Amino acid sequence: MDSKNSDSIFLTDLAKGFPAITPVFGATIAEACAVCLSDRKHPQGINLIVEGDLQAKFKLYWQPVTPQMIRCWNDLEFTTEQAAYGIAFMTLTKLTDFTVIERSRKGTGFDYWLGSDTNDSKLPFQNKARLEVSGIRSGDEKRINVRVKQKLEQTKPSDGIFPAYIFVVEFSKPIVITAKK
Numbered sequence: 001m002d003s004k005n006s007d008s009i010f011l012t013d014l015a016k017g018f019p020a021i022t023p024v025f026g027a028t029i030a031e032a033c034a035v036c037l038s039d040r041k042h043p044q045g046i047n048l049i050v051e052g053d054l055q056a057k058f059k060l061y062w063q064p065v066t067p068q069m070i071r072c073w074n075d076l077e078f079t080t081e082q083a084a085y086g087i088a089f090m091t092l093t094k095l096t097d098f099t100v101i102e103r104s105r106k107g108t109g110f111d112y113w114l115g116s117d118t119n120d121s122k123l124p125f126q127n128k129a130r131l132e133v134s135g136i137r138s139g140d141e142k143r144i145n146v147r148v149k150q151k152l153e154q155t156k157p158s159d160g161i162f163p164a165y166i167f168v169v170e171f172s173k174p175i176v177i178t179a180k181k
Contacts, residue, residue, distance in 0.1 A: 002103070007057070007058055007059060008045075008058060008059045008060075008061060009048065009058045009059070009060050009061070009087075009090045009091070009094065010056075010061045010062075010063065010107040011032050011033045011034065011053065011060065011062040011086060011087075011090065012027075012061075012062065012063055013030075013090065014026035014027065014029055014030040014033075014086050014089065014090065015027035015030060018089060018093075018099050018100040018101075018117070019099060019100065019101045019102075019115075019117045020024045020101050020102045020103055020112065020113070021089065021100055026083045026086075028082070029082045029083065029085050029086035029088055029089075030062065030063065031063070031069055031072070031073065032073055032079045032080075032082035032083035032086060033062055033083040033086040033087060034062040034063050034064075034065050034069065035065055035069055035070060035079055035083070036060075036079060036083040036135075036137065036171045037060065037062055037083075037171060037174065038065040038149045039137070039171075040137075040138070040171050040172050040174070042060075044060075044061050044062070045058060045059045045060070045061060046059070046060055046174065047060075047173050048060045048087070048091070048175070048176065049173065049174075049175045049176070050095065050175075050178060051175065051176070051177055051178070051181050052176075052177045052178035052179050053178050053180040054095045054096070054149070054165075054178040054180070055060075055090075055178075056091070056094070056095055056112055057095040058094070059156070060089070060174065070132055072101040076137060080135040080136065080137045080171065081133075081135050082135075083135055083169070083171065084134060084135025084167070084168075084169040085103065085111070085133050085134050085135075087135075087167075087169045087174070087176060088131065088133040088167035088169060088176070091167065091176055092114070092131065092165065092167065096114075096165075097116065098114035098115060098116070098129055098131075098165075099113040099114065099115070099116065099117045100112045100113075100114060100131070101113050101114060101116075101117065102115075103105045104130070107157075108130075108157065108158045109130075109154050109155045109156060109157040110131060110132040110154075110155050110158055110164060111130070111131055111132055111133050112130075112133075113128055113129075113130065113131075114128060114129040114131050114165065114178045115128045115129070122149055128162050129162055129163045129164065129165060130155060130158060130162055130163070130164040130165065131164070131165050131167065132151045132154060132155050132164060132166050132167070133166075133168075133169070134147050134150075134151055134166075134167070134168045134169070135168075135169045135170075135171070136168065136169070136170045136171070137171050137172065138170070138171065138172040139170050139172070144170050144175070144177050145177070146167055147168045148168050148177050148179050151166045151168065151179075152153070152164075152166055152179055152181060155181070159181075163180055163181065164180070164181050165179070165180050166178065166179040166181075167177065
């Protein structure tokens with residue numbers, strides 16, 4: 001099944017990789033997603049609500065969580081951050097024409113460069129945008145909105161001709177709040 005055109009997100013599809021995400025890293029962050037969603041006691045097929053500048057609703061599916069995975073992903077903050085990347089990547093590729101094409105460097109104010117996976121190497125910045133992602137294991141609307149504002153501010157050092165997408169993923173609902181500038 002081609003999950004690109006469905007209303008479902010299969011987090012194990014992260015293991016297919018992206019131009020800047022190896023299949024191994026994709027599988028790794030898929031595990032983090034599974035641990036976060038299972039930790040919140042969500043059933044398979046739970047609705048993921050996307051609000052803000054991008055809006056949608058998807059059903060989420062993930063791999064079974066084992067005790068070994070729970071032990072491996074015992075650092076809640078790190079696990080939440082990695083899982084937020086996975087949710088953001090999958091959601092972004094369903095709602096835009098962008099994909100993850102390069103990890104940004106520290107100090108840029110954002111996490112990843114976005115573009116087309118068919119970018120012409122002669123025009124390396126054609127169709128590019130920036131992506132900044134944040135994860136919250138459990139938070140209310142106020143905390144999520146504060147985080148969105150923080151992330152919008154964080155991207156200011158790299159503001160210029162390339163738009164920025166902010167994805168704040170909250171796992172207890174689950175919800176993704178998006179902003180584009």
